[in-house]
Structures are given as C-alpha cells and as structure tokens.
Amino acid sequence: MAVPDLSTQTTPGPLRLSGTARTALRPAPGAQVVGGFWHERRRINAEASIPQGPGLLETAGNLHNLRLAAGTAEGSFRGDYPFVDSDVYKWLEAASWRLAGIGPGEGGPAVVRLADDVARIIDLVAGAQQPDGYLNTWFQLTKGGARYTDLSWGHELYCAGHLIQAAVAHHRATGQTSLLTIAGRFADHLVSAFGPGPDRGIDGIDGHPEIETALVELFRETGERRYLELAGYFLDRRGHGLLGGGAYWQDRVPLRRAAAVEGHAVRQLYLLAGAADLAAETGDRELHAANERLWEEMAAGKTYLTGGLGAHHDKESFGDPFELPTERAYCETCAAVASVQWNWRMALLTGRARYSDLVERTLFNGFLSGVGLDGRSWLYVNPLQVRDGHTDPGGDKSARRTRWFRCACCPPNAMRLLASLPHYLSSTDGEGLQLHQYASGRFSGEAGGPPVVVNVNTDYPWRGRIEITVEEAPEDREWTLSLRIPHWCRSHSVRLGGQRLPAPAEAGWVRLRRTWRTGEQVVLELDLTPRLTEADPRVDAVRGCVAIECGPLVYCLEEADHQGGGLDRVVLDRTAPLSAEHRPDLLGGVTVITASGRRRPEGGAADWWPYRTAEPVADPAAGSRAAEDEPAADKPAADRAAADDAGQRLELTAVPYYAWANREDGGMRVWLPTR
C-alpha cells in the first residue's frame, strides 16, 4: 500500500529560526525524502505507528482523562504518571507532521481518518482546558486543582511544553490555529503566573525541562517575545536550588557554569536543547560556550557507541565519565530523540560537522533500535548487551519489545521524530546548501536568489555511493554545495561528471563552490568497508573488546543467528577478514557482516568460584611488549593458553544494532572480546 503523498511531502520542521537568530546555518526551506532507507522507516511510521495512536491513547486512558477534565465523562483518572497528557501531545505533533501539506479531504481514506482523529483529539484538549488557560488532567483530577504544588515531580510545564510543540507543528503543517490557540492561552497563563518581578506569583521551574525549547519555538511561530523571555527565565533560574538543588534535576549548578552533563538524561538533554535555542535567538555567547563545553564532556565520556545516552537504570541518569556498562545501558529512546534535537540545534548554531556526526550515529543506532521493524513494538531502553541467561523483568524497562508502555513517553516521541525527519537532513547558510545526512530526496537551499535545489539518490547506508544532481540553480552565480564527510569515514572520493575532484574534508565538510548547471551530477563515495572499533581504555566495560561497524551502523550479534547461543563465550578473531553481504530477505533488508571467531567451552572456572589466581609472568628482564602482556610459556600458563584457545570455531553473523530484538528472544552483544 502506497502512502499518499509521503514521498512528495515537504515537511516543515520543528525548528524555524526567527529572522534575528544568530546561527551559522539555518534549516533548509524544504526537504523531501522520496525513497531509500529513511523513506521506508517513515512509511512504516506513517502506516503502522501513527494510526495506532488514538486507539492506544484510548485504551491507556489518556483520552478518558481529557474527557473527565472536560466534564464529559465519568470515572477517575487513569494512568500511573502525572505526565500522561504529554503522550497525547507528542502523538498530535507526530500526526501533524504527517499531515503537512495535505489539504482537507485529500490523501486517501487513511489520511482523512487521521485528520479526523487529530481534529477530534484537539477538541478533547480544548474541552479540558480551564478558563484561564491552565491544562493538566493529573492536577485537575487528582490534586483538587492544586497547581504548581509539586514542581519537582508534577510535570505541569513539561506537559505544557509538549502541548506547545504539538500546536506549533499543527499550525505549521496544516495552517490551522485550533491547537495553537489552546497552546497560546496556556503559554499566556504561564507568562502571567511565573517569572521575575513583583507582580508575578511563582518563582519556580519545572522538574522536567521541555517548556524552555517549546516557548522559544512558540516565540518563533508567533513573534511574541514574552515567550522567549519566559524561556530565558526558566533556564536561568535553574541551578539555584528551587528544586532542592539536586543533580537529578540539573538544579545543582546553573547550566552556564556547569562542567558536566548530569542527572536524568532526558531532562538534561531537553534543557540543553532549550539552551541552544536561547543561544541561537539571543546571541548569548556564554550560553553558546556552555552548550559546546557540555557537549564535549558528554561526547567524550558519556556517549555509547550507538549514540545512546544515560548509563543508569537507577534514576535514568548519566553515569560518571567513561562509566558505560553495556548490559545495563539505559539509553532511553527518548534520550536519543532529545539528543538529535539538541545536536541539530548545535549543528545550526555552530555549523560544525561533529554535531551532525552524532545525529547520524544516533538516528541509525540508538534511536532506531527503539522502534520495532513493524512500527508497532518498542524498546524503552536500548542496552548494548543481553546476557546468556538473562532474566527479563518484563515491563517498560524490558530488553524485549513491547506494544506500549505504562510510561508511554518513547513511542510517540519516536513517531514525531520520524514524521519530521526531513527537517534534520540539510541546511542553508545563504551561500548554498549543506547536506548533513544522506538520504534519497530533494533538498533545497538559499544562495541569494531563488532556491537552489538538488536531488539525492542513494542506497545509503547499504552502499556508499551518493549521487547528487543539481535540479535548480541560478545560471549566473556561484554557490557552495557542502557535503558532510562522516566522522567514521576513513576514505572518500568526489566525482563531478565522472571526473575526480580534489575534495579534502575540512573540519568534516567537503565544500564545492562553483556556478552549478542544472543536471550536473556529483557522486560522493564513502568507504563502507566493515571495520572493527575499540574504545578509550577508560571504558572499563568493553576493555579488550571490539565492535563491528559498517558506515554509520553499529552491528551486533544476536542469538537468533548463532545456534546454541553462548554469546557471552564468543571470542572474535581479529586476524580474520570481515565480509559484507546484503540480505533483502532479512530484517526488512539489511547488510550482514560475517566475522570469524570461536566459542569458549562452558565452565571457565575450576570450581564454584569465578576468580582464580593469575599465572605469574616470567622474565621481566626481557622487557618485550609481548612478554609484558602475555603469561610466560611456563607449564601452567601454556596449559591455560591451550585451554583458552580451545573451543568451537564458528562463523559470527552480525546484524545492524537497530534491527535487534525483532526475532525470537535471546542474547545479544555489540562488544566482542578478542582473546
């Protein structure tokens, strides 16, 4: 079944800078993803994921709560969390991006039904809103309306933020003002209820950031500076103990002075997205610098190979630097979404390629793993290892996909990102077009006249060849086509009309400046040779291990491909070559990487105790590196080496990490020991 319009849809984005914003780059005026990898994921999002929303929100009670608050239903509040309204808003945002540019009654029955669902649910939201603009069913229904009495945990402004984002999306995508009016009334209520000055009531901030970035976007959509100012107030009152001063809430130290990301990962990342928005709109250099500083700290020591963020299940928080356990990696899907949002803002703010490097890595790995191949099953957490003998606790934090969660924040978050994905792929700087991510589609930029437009055709990430054809270009003017050379890429080439161009990457960009002619074709070739990757030695969790990567994709072993399991006993042979084969039949079509290794015999320990005396190392005087690192060839060590080398040789089949947990349950590993 074809999706009406999806492949020709120009999706407006969740980020539209104001005219006075000071950024290196600006979102491109229009982008379409018309085929290839991301088109297929967006098709599933449009056909399978988004249409399920209304039914799931009904079953889970979210819509019931809105009716209760409106007085049009009877019963009691349903759901286990105070922020259940936000699930509705995130879904509305996703559905709105899906409807972008489709007129009333257009797009076929499924799209018409979706538009009807959106209108119906917006009516429910309108009904639940209180006369002064306030809206939060949890507080209205269970707290006797005692607003703002639990800012640390209540999520009232967090929900308001998601409402605002949904309203902006709905307005941009459909031109309708129904939801924007609701959001504006709530925002105006917040402006009057919070903030500095003697006539304001509450000097307070929300435990869960989100309102900051939403208010900046509402300012962009409406031009009303009071929203921008309130966002600035919320940002700068944080870190002064209004929430008790805990790191969990990023309230220990003001963000401008913070040296490290800390606490609850999603909260930290939404806060940083808001801080980047504020830096963009105000030109605040201190805030700009804080964003870059915190990003560097996070990237260098707190980011998983998959782009996943948040090491701890306990409090869903960042760990210490280099504390990146694989088996209990939390890596919430929402944190991946938030990371993409923040990184994209940073890419625009600075123009630096590294932010889009992390966007790419996150999209293809730690984000996409959260979405089942069927679009109807989800992961809340995205660990890098599931052990042999894993006892699954079930529930939200399970390593098995689930249709919906008690805490259902992730699925609609993933839906809204996929629905607005074209927005994150390209930018303009007024001098041309920057391609940050490679997807088949149509991308346009500005260069002082009518838009410059290119068509991209590629099988990326399965093939490294990216064909870029100029579709519209001024005949009389030079402009620059900038191509990001991914951080992982060790070799690339650029051809124009078959001729190889000198095209060194400078700070991650190849910049091709010329007077382009319509029909000219640039072919960028990125080396997709599969590779082994190792970690900084301070990442204790993966010492002595390598991961298999190919292009932007992180790979993993799954028990489903390894009869007999025993993945925790697998050793990869670093001397054997890796080979790649595309398998259209497997997991929706993936390139499989084959490696060679062996499986250690079971029962490594001599008896009941899993620790043993390390054999002494002989002949320190010899001093060679091998002698330092290897047990000497004395009798027991030699025996042990022989025993270690024993074990069944086997072919290892690695599949893209994003596709894991879509077959039968079992073990999984990203990082593989090499000895």
Next chain:
Amino acid sequence: MAVPDLSTQTTPGPLRLSGTARTALRPAPGAQVVGGFWHERRRINAEASIPQGPGLLETAGNLHNLRLAAGTAEGSFRGDYPFVDSDVYKWLEAASWRLAGIGPGEGGPAVVRLADDVARIIDLVAGAQQPDGYLNTWFQLTKGGARYTDLSWGHELYCAGHLIQAAVAHHRATGQTSLLTIAGRFADHLVSAFGPGPDRGIDGIDGHPEIETALVELFRETGERRYLELAGYFLDRRGHGLLGGGAYWQDRVPLRRAAAVEGHAVRQLYLLAGAADLAAETGDRELHAANERLWEEMAAGKTYLTGGLGAHHDKESFGDPFELPTERAYCETCAAVASVQWNWRMALLTGRARYSDLVERTLFNGFLSGVGLDGRSWLYVNPLQVRDGHTDPGGDKSARRTRWFRCACCPPNAMRLLASLPHYLSSTDGEGLQLHQYASGRFSGEAGGPPVVVNVNTDYPWRGRIEITVEEAPEDREWTLSLRIPHWCRSHSVRLGGQRLPAPAEAGWVRLRRTWRTGEQVVLELDLTPRLTEADPRVDAVRGCVAIECGPLVYCLEEADHQGGGLDRVVLDRTAPLSAEHRPDLLGGVTVITASGRRRPEGGAADWWPYRTAEPVADPAAGSRAAEDEPAADKPAADRAAADDAGQRLELTAVPYYAWANREDGGMRVWLPTR
C-alpha cells in the same frame, strides 16, 4: 580504654540447633575472641557503634514512634519507611549480644548504661504492642491500623522477624524474658492470623523475608513446633503469586524449584537463611538440595570478589549471571550480613568448607567495608570502583561514609553481626572441633565427654601463622581437630610440636585425629604471599584486569595514596613483583601491598569521540598466539603501542578494601588493567 569483659565474654550465638536437627556440624558450645584483628573490630563495635544506637534512634524518630503507638507522646510518625521499627530491634539484638554473660550492675559504667538503655527501649516496645500481640508503628500510626493490607511492601512480618531475633538474643544473652514475652505474643498472633486451614484468616506472605529464619529460631528457643510450622508455611507459599509473582520478591517460582537467585538480594538471602534453617530442622532433602543448587549458581556467577552480592542499584537486585559491574556494584552491607548468616547455616548443614570460605571472604571484605574504621560511619553500598570525576549523589547510596541513613537498615545489622561474631568461627560434630575461621581466642567442641578446648593465637590476616594450643582434652580418647584451609590458599603446612605433619587438605579441611594432650601445640602456616587474581572471562566488567589479594583480603588502590589521582588511567605491570609491608600507623594498622605500574597520559581519544577504529591485525597465517592477540608491528600500530606504553611509571600502593573510604574522598579501584 579496655572493654569490660569483651575479651573473656563467651557469646551465645544467633543460631542454636534443636536436639532433632539433622546437620553435619553444630555450633560450638562456646567461643571467645580474645585478641587480634576481630577483637579490635569488636572492641570498636562495643565502644563506638553500639552505644550510639539509642541516641541515633531517638534522633531519627524510631523511639518517638514507639511512644506514639503507646500513647505516651504526641506528634506524627517519623521516618520515611514502613520498616523503621526493625532498626530498633536490630540494635536491641546487637546490644543483647554485647551484654552476654554480664550480670546486672557488672561491667563498668558504660555497660551498665547500655543495659539500662536496653531495658528502657524494651519498655517502649512493650508499650507499643497491641493487646493481641500485633506491633508495627507504621501501620498503627499511619494506616489506621489496617494490618496486612500491603504485604508486598508493608514489612510487618519482616519487622516481626527482627523483633523475634532480638528477643531470642536478649533471652540467650541475659536470661531475661521481657523481650521474649513480647516476641512470643506477636508470634502467637501470627500463628493465629496466618497459615493454612479453615480457621486461619490470611493466606499471605511478607514481601521481605526474615520472619522465616526468626520463627525457626523462636522454635529452637521455646521448643514450640507451631513456630517451625508457620515458618514452613511462609516458605512454601512463596513463589505462587501471592505477591503478584514478581522475581523482585522471589515470588516467581517456589524456592524448591528455583534455578537461580534473583530479585532483591537481601530478600533472597534472608529467605535462603530461613530455607537452610528449615532444612536443618526438618531434614527436608529437597530443600537442602535447593539451597546447595542456588548457592552454586550465586557463587559461580553473581558474587563479587569481595563476597558482595547484588549488582543493581535499581531494585537492589541480583543481575544476570556474570553481570558484575564494579563501578555500580550495589553490594549492600545488609546483603553481606545476610550472606554470612546463610553461609554459616549451610556450613553447619553440610559440613562443606566452601561455605566458610565465602563467610571469610565476605567478613574481611564486602561486609567489613560497610563499617567505618571509627565505628561511627557507614557505607550502605560497597562498590569496587569509584571513578575519577565521580559525582557523588550523596544520601544513602553514596560512595562516601555517612553517619546514619534515612534507610538505616545496615548499621545495626553490622553491629549485631560483629557482636555475635564468635558464634561464626567454629563448630563441633561430636567428634571434635572444627575451626572455620582463624582468630585469636578460645574455642571448644564436643567429643563425647567434657568439652575439648583449644586456644588460638594468631596475627591473621596479617600473618599466616596460627598457633593452636590444646587447653582441655580427654586423656583417653581420640578426637579430631579440623582446620579449614581457605580456598584462596595455595600452600600450607602443619606442625605439631615443631614436627611437620603430612596434612593434605581434603575438600578444604585438614583433619588431625589423635589423642591430644593438654598443652600440645599445632602450628598452621597459611601462605600469605600477595597474589594477582583474574576473573572468569564472562565477567565483562573486569576483562583484562587483575585484582591484588593477600590471604583473605582483597586490596584496592585509593586516590589518597596516589598523588594526582588518575586511577582510571593506571595500568599494573604484571611482571613486577608485589611486596608487602605492615604499617601499624595506617588505617588502624594494615599490611600494604606495593605493585608497579604506569599511568596513561590523559586524553586517549584523538578528538571528541572516545571510540576509534582498531588497527588491522597482520599475518593471520603465522597463527601464533601472540600474533592473534597483538596488533601487528605495522607503522600505525607500532606508533600506537609506543603511545600506549608511554605514561608516567609509578609505584602503586594497595590497601585492604575493607579500609577504603576512611580518608579523603577520591577515586578507588579493586580491578586494575594490565595493558
């Protein structure tokens, strides 16, 4: 200041088998610790830890709650948890063991004051008890007395269990019946309120086991079989979904059929202690086998080198097999206490040395680390690593010692174990005496006549020499002195009157059977050469690392001994010898182990990303082990090797793990990379 009587006190134990119990060994009739390592720890426990109890329990509100329940005070319930009564009971148990054998008015002012405190607090407990025997201040004061309405979380029977254990201790130690009467009334109420049969009210079990082992001990103390039967009922109703079937509560599967320890570690371990008690008293082979099976599963894959148990902060639970992260090791001090209790029951039940091996390891490492050297500061969690750059969250789960916790379960638990420690050191089988642990003291066993008695003199664990002098022995009868040869010990010798005896360890025991004469001296020598230890390769967290051990002690590096910190960049040189030096001035007197290593330079990663492509390995055909494991000597790899080998050489100073976190804050590591 000398402790009155402490060194001549014969402490009765928390475990006294009934006459019909079927076990391989029985607790020894009397044991005194008169000097050395454990005497010093017990002295601090008696002088510093236990006397603080009443004041801390007053400040924290526990005693206030008892007065409230008695109607002799006004106010509201204090404390954050429903189980705060148990802190009082555990302290009463500790204080009771401390008072063992000391008559009224004896022992000096501090002891008299302690006895007064005990009597006063027992009066508070008596006042709070309800007419039918029920007692739980949380339910009485905050739940309108709605008993047993939240068995999953309410901890009513858990608190009852600790009351019973305290009462048994108080009765055994002092001969007084005041607390035993209270506990018996509560137990009788439970017998009437719970259990099978048409006239019983509730078919239910407590979310937190503890009542099981307590009821068995109450049966032993009183001879009343109804308590034993109720314990059996609670044990066997578990695993049938009465608590919802969750692994957290060990309610997923009946313990008799369980294949693995799971869920909340302390709950699992208390349950197993009760199961071992039941197996001992009933001769139930199935239960016996389940205990051994679960122990093997736990020991082989879920036990830290320190004996610590419980890998997850989240839900305080066991992890998957071999999931033993060092930096977030939970290893609750209470789990170590519970492990000692269970292991000691297993040692008696089976006679197998391995259980006492784990007792020793736990006592000297994962348990003792929970107790500050001053006896006034505590660790709730006992991780094996604190990272450079660690951001301490503060609070109960901090890696910094705290004077008391909001959830104050651990400190009084540690106090009661130290106060009753002599009980865990030796046993008898009717044919002689078994020394399970080595401490200076007086130990007696039975051999068919008057007690056989030995005096032990040793500086263990600082020296391996253990002198055992026969003090009382029948002149006409052979009996067996059994000496446990610790699992970690690679070489030992036994001398009698200066003559070396052939003394092979069989299944962990050296058994010396003869007609002993008074004054004869056996000298056991255990090899205390410092050693490096490595883990089963499935323990991903410590791959490529070794730990320093010496005798029963696990060692660690602390930042306090390594100027400039950077412990996460330290590499230990396996070729360099380890040396040991006793430092009476340091940390209360410890043997320090010195090793050699280097510190890698900072900034391992080339740029912002902590992962890099692993250099290819050349010449697979060569096939030598070195070639497989080492990067080939091509140019980049050689450069890298040179860079890796760079870094400042330094002397590494390792201190016993139990003594960590008693100086300034900073990093700490047990496991050290070797390359």
